[in-house]
Amino acid sequence: MASDASAATTRITPAALLSRKGGEPIVCLTAYTYPIARLLDPHVDLLLVGDSVAMVLHGHKTTLGATMDMMISHGQAVMRGAARACVVVDMPAGSYEDSIENALASAQRIVRETGCDAVKLEGGVAIAAQIAAIVAAGIPVMGHIGLLPQSVEKEGGYKIKGRSDANIAALHADARAVEAAGAFSVVIEGTVEPVAADISAMLAIPTIGIGASPRCDGQILVIDDAIGLTVDRVPKFVKEYALLRDIVSDAAESYAKDVRARAFPGPEHLFSPSKDKA
Template identity: 55%
Template structure:
């Protein structure tokens, strides 16, 4: 969908209707400046709990709080005009009960203005998805590798190989039938991604799930090459911003030490002088 074709902010209903109508584009954003850039190119912008690792240097997403998600959600919404904002529900904010999930999802949407929430889990979360959607909260599902369950999954491993594919497919079907307007498929084999995409009536958004999904999402910092030492197999780097930043900072440091910066062009004259 081109920027010129958009007359208003995209909604969950718009995304659901895009099934089979061409690939959806999604990136993460955590700040206002990045949101302004990705808004021009994306259908969906995800304020992911990946911010715990990307922004705060945490070892996993488990330490992310509601307060973090709200602060970054507010920042991203200030930069969006057209793309739909989806905000992650952090670990511990929805698993206890549908009622707990509703209170926290309502808070996230009220305090940020986001268009939807995303939660992880399949069959076990279907009742919660149904509870939220019945009460006016659009939900994006997330199955396959679910980072909040990294300890029980035994690490960041590919999910759904062999007979395990039936489990992942059942998870995707459960949240879609419960009312999710789209489902993220993370780190599953290409064939399984295609199978699930063909099976669901709502769009799939893949991350490490092959080219057969209805859309693709990446962590924006990964695809921009902001982490020189981190490159998952499913990430394509479209830039080397870490290298560019390193070179720019090295040039700055050298000029300061050589007293080559600031020059007169970057300084203010005394009063009365031109």
């Protein structure tokens, strides 16, 4: 499926991002809709259609509420709005873990129906074979290690990684497995800073931090967190660059007052018998 964005603009490729290891930091944000993709596209290198959409836009308590149909629908919307940023779509929980065959079929469906540039999977050693098979089929893969939101129920909550020798060793093994399987980059989430920094220095592929380290090769945030639209708890690792929830609330309050006072719509908002336009 081709993007509706301008064909005249050259899109940033996964290969181009791979070549930036150790260079200019890679700027990443999530996007789930056409207008947000249009607004973010000039400023970022990568847009992630994250399974966080299940929580951010659909009100689920975890990312486990994301479905293939949901990810594809939002992926299509973002592709229509993104002309230059590399677009990566999350593979939802249940679409890749059980077998290589299922993982490959799921990845192929996502790329075929959205036209995205790459897919993202959570895990390391346990899903290295799936990553390798998807890459071998010609689909670029972004990895994801550290805190894994899709494993929240299995782990009994969101637990920061890298606080024990055993866990550090497991993180290193996961990072090496993702790289060896052929991923072009890897997200490191919710990991103690020195451990995330060591992993970034160890790998030859770019690392994208979220609650990790400034020494990662790039950073990503959920867009609603970054612009202050999050209506529930804001994670510790988030910096709010705007407070849009206040603006939205104030605008709704002003609108409600105008309607109740019959101050809206005013004469300038109404159509006359002459041929004026909407």
